Each structure stands twice: as C-alpha cells, then as structure tokens.
Amino acid sequence: MALAQEHPSWVRRTINRMITDSTAPGKPSFRVYPTMGYSPETSVELGLSSMLLFQAKNDTLNRLSEVTAFTFFTLESQYGIWFDNFIYGDKDKWALLGRTRFQRFPLLYYGSGPATSGDNPAVVDAMYIQARQRLLRKLVKNFFVGPQVDFQNLYNTRFKQPTEGQPFELPLGHEGSTSLGLGVSVVYDNRHNVLNVRKGLFSELSFLSYRKSWASRYNFDGITFDNRVFRPINRRDVLAWQVYGSFMWGNVPFNMKSLLGGDMIMRGFYQGRYRDNNLVSTQLEYRMLPFGFSKRIGGTVFAAAGAVAPKLGQLNVRQFVYAAGVGLRYLMFPKKDIFLRADMGLTSEGPGFYIITGEAF
Template sequence: MRYYLGWVGLLFLPILGLGRSMSHPPGVAMPLADTAKEAHHRFQLIPLPVIFYTPETKIAYGLLGVCLFKTDSTARTSNVDFAIIHTQNAQTVIEPTYTIFTKGEKYLIRGMLLFTKFPELYYGIGPGTTDDEEELISYKSLRAYNRFLRRVKPGWFVGVQQQYFKTFDISRSSDRQLPAQTLIGSLGSVVNGLGVASLVDTRDNIYSPVRGWYADVSFMEYGKLLGSEFGFTNFLFDIRHYRSLTPNTVLAGQFYLNLNLGEVPFKQAATLGGSSLLRGYYNGRYRDNNAVIMQAELRQHLFGRIGGVVFAGVGDVAHKPSEFEVGDLKPTGGAGLRYLISRKEHLNVRFDAAVGNHTHGFYVNISEAF
C-alpha cells in the first residue's frame, strides 16, 4: 500500500495564539470598564497559512481559519471554519462550515458547503479488499449540508436536516472492468435527501471537551421525488463521552455507526479512515454500505500550551449489518501532540501519528479528532 500522509508537512504558524479582536456591534451601549474585555472575547479570527505534501497532491498550500463568536453570554461559542487549499496537481478544496448557537441556545444551526476537485484512491467495496485492487479515481464534487434544530430541553436539540451531493467529471486510472454493483455512481451521481435529527450536546467546549456527552442520531431519506438519481436510506449514530480523570487528564470515547439501505453511490458509502475516524487508515481504504467504529483517546496537558495524547480504536465495514464480525475488526493506535492556539476556546492544533493493520498515517489539523 502506498505511504499515506494525511495533513503532512509544515504548518506555518506566525500568528499562533493571536486572535484578532473586533469592536462591539454599533448601537449597543456598554459600560466603559467592560468594553475592552467584551470586545476581545466577542469575536476572534484565527487564520493559519498552511503548506503540506502528500503523494496524491505533491506540494499543497492554502489557508485554514477559524472564526469564533458568541450570540450572547448564555450561549456556547459559535464558529465558522473555512479551508481553501490548492495543490501542485491543480487540485482544489473549498470548505466553509458553521455551527451557530442562537441567543439562549434556543436554536442550533449547523452546516457546510464543500467543493472538491481531488483524486481518491479506490480499493473496491467490502471489508476484504486488497492493495492489489488500488486505483486512482478523479472527480469533482459539490456538497451542501444543513441542519436546523430547536432545543427541547437544555442540551437536547431536535429538528430537520438536508443534504445535496453531486459527483461529476469522474475518471479512473484503471481500465479494469468492475461489476456494476461495486461502483454505483461510477459515471457521476446526484443525490438529495431530507431527514430528521436528534442531538444531545452537553459538552463544556465544542473544540476540546473536558466533560459531557455528544449523541447525534439521525435519519435521512434520499429519493427520486427529491431529485436523487439513486434511492437509499441512511441512519447515523455518533455517540461520544468525555470524562475528566484529573485536572489535567481527559478520557474521550466514541461509538460511530453508519447504516445505508438501498442503492448507495460509492461516494455516499460508509468508510473507515482519515483524520477523525480510525486514524492510520487511508480515508476510504475500506468502504461498504455500513461501517462501525469504536475509539478512545487519553488527553494529557503537559506544560504551557503543550499537550499529549494516546489513542486506540477498532472498526470495520460490511454490506449488511448482520455481516459484522468481531474477529474481523481492524485495529489502530497512535499518539500525538497538541499546541493550544486559543486559551479561551481551548482550541488546539493537533499532530497525530497512527498505525493500523499494514498501514500508517501522520495528520496535522485544527481541533480534536472527536
């Protein structure tokens, strides 16, 4: 298998730890003694120029950034993140995301827009694919995902969600003939879905929680009446728990289950790997209709702005939920360092090295994996 580096290389951090303070919104009177303090904490902008290298992109460069703000003093911090990346191979990723808690946390609005022009290694469908099946699939994609949730009690939100996903201009590096059912959407696909979601979020911080629960359970229906070329149903369960063992030590755990029923295009199939789910495996090294992942991480503050972590996990994919086998679970483990770039928001840059079954990866990213 090719050596895979996730976010690799050097992060240029000339402004680490600095947030650009913005003035208080006009027309709102504030006590003079509190004005400077409130202005500093009301809005923070953290831009991060980045350069990295992967075998698929060669040299890549761009801008990562995080915008932090509060709608009022009773709501948790909202954020708008963005990434604009371009590569030596003329590949492009543009991805703004947002999580907004309205005043009093009455509503939670979350979503993302994503445009990619990016090659992806493809190994086929199923848990038993081999490295010999590797090929490069190039494509463009456009994705819009939005949620509108209302609080029903403190920390619990319920509402509706929508996702549009278009994949086009697909080309393969191999002329090998594949059974049609193993590469659904090989000529491109358009899917649009509507659904409902329930989110319990009692975390004390969205970027680096110390305590609390995060339980995201959702249902999405993709159908031709909504403009989809393929019809399928998705169920997603993402359960996380954070516990403070000592003032400087946090234990985090995650259970993730992604289930799909119907005719699922390969770009919407459940996958393992990447910088968040089962680090150490190439994102999409294993894919099928369903995926299950369990992982845990021990986070330790070391000194100053520096922290360290150790983590481990197991996961697998299957065509049907009944086909999951405990003995076939794929393991991963690793360690990493953290650099705190915002003391107020507990926002880290993370550096992780992970080893899986005959594979490994190195990752540099903003915020924790989960």
C-alpha cells in the same frame, strides 16, 4: 539594532496577530492564517484558513460557536474550498450545524467490502460538491430536534482502473451521481466548546432519505448514530470515547457508502480504505492538554477499531481492523482553548500522518 527591536518587522507582527489570542472572554475572535498539513489522502497540503469564534450576545455562559473557511491545494492535484459552521443561539434555543465542500479530489478506490486488498487501487478523478445543514431546536435542556438536508454531487468523473492486477467491477455511480437527502436529526449535546471538549456528552441519531422524486439519481436511505463521551481526569487530562455507526440501504452509489479511515475515524487508514453499506467503529483517546511542564504543548494517545459489511447482520468481530497512535498538540488560542493537532496513526498497512486544527472528535 535597538530601533529594530522596538519596531518588529511586519512579518513578525503578522505572525504574532495570527497566533496570539488577545480578545477578551466572550468577545468574537477572527483569525486568518496559512496552513500546512499532511495526510494519506492529500500528501503535503498547503492552504489558507480563517476562523470566527463567538458566543451569542457575547455571553460566556453560551456555547462557543465556530465558523471556519479553508482553501487548499495538495501535491496530489487536489484543491478546494471548505466551510464548516457550528452556530448556537442565545441560551441554546437553536443550533445550525453544517458543512459545505467544493473540491477536485482524486481519490483511491479499493473496492467495497471488508476483505478488499490494499494493493493496486483504482483512481477516481472527479469534482465534488456537498452542502449539508441541520437546523435544530432545543426542546429541553441540551436536547435538540430538527430537519436536515444533504446535497452531494459527484461530476466530471473519470474512473481509472489500476495499471496492475485485476480491474474492478465498475461500482454504482462510477460515472457520477447527484444525491439529495431530506431527513431529521435528534441530538443530545451538553458540550460547551465543541473544538476541545473537556467534559460532556454528545449523542446524535440521524435519518436521511434520498429519492429520485427530489433530484437524486438513485433511491436509498441512511441512518447514522454518533456517541461521544468526555471525562476529565484532572485539570489538564481528558479521556474521550466515541462509538459511531453508519447504515445505508437501497441503491447506494459508491461515493455515498459508509467510509472507514481518515483524519477523524480510524486514523492511519486512508479515508475510504474500507467502504460498504454498513459501518461500526469505536475509538478511545487520552488527551493531555497541555502537558504538566508546558503552557502550550500537549499530547494524546489513541486506539480504534472498526468494520464494514454489505448487510448489518454480516458485521462480526473477525472483520474488525485496528489502529493506534500518538499525537502532539499546540495551543493556538489559549483564551478559547483550541489546539492544533498533529497525529500519527499506526495500522497493519503502515502509518498515517495528520496536521489539523481541532480534535478528531
């Protein structure tokens, strides 16, 4: 027994390596760990995640950069590989922000507009690829400008009408579509740790144009703005606020419309429960990271509101839907101040549950 205690099993050693952050401040940290989660879009989800965290030139005064890879499969017959990158150069001279997705992701389609029913959705079974990158150059302190590209391809698409109720009018792009957008992004960002912001401001205004002349199936355009404010209340607690808008015009395929719901915007609603050309939403969250009585366990409370509409002038307060919820946090990497989050969002249509690394915004 004493020998076993002195030499832990390989299982215990592996678990300790995954959850123990032994790297010194400023030094790169790489972790590979299994994941298990749940959300309304995926049901139970099993996967494997890897995360590389570093600061340019190992300088703790530089922003924390993150590169993650995530492969998963779910009980809803979904599977895929995701890559995300938030890379900042020395003294923030440049930044490369982006995401890459390859997945088979059957999703529910409730129709387009602010008054769609939550009953009898269609099922869209398809393969999906996305590659979006923004290369930003610092002009002055915390202010960045640069080009961006967004490629999305929905293929091998099957649009399955509901077995009960009225069938949907087939939306534009129901047979699949390719979209290639080029544009520009303007960003103000003084956050130091993008995975868990305790103080700072992030504000982005983005424009993308999708054209047949550069490989898109349809001509359309989009503008998004994303504003996030983080204010420390004390050494542990943070008040976070986000205002988000997405505005599309032209011949917008259904999968490129603005989506309300999911693990980041309007938690509790299925991602895409509401979709249309135009969207506005806001959310407020109080974060206790961690609780005063614990070194690793924390929690949050949050509330959100949002609406969609076919035209910008048709957005009004009567169309807003609301969500609220609570969450638990576990400090996975103490030296990098990164938490695993488990959220429960409550809506008029029921609850939604999420287990994910990093905050919603």
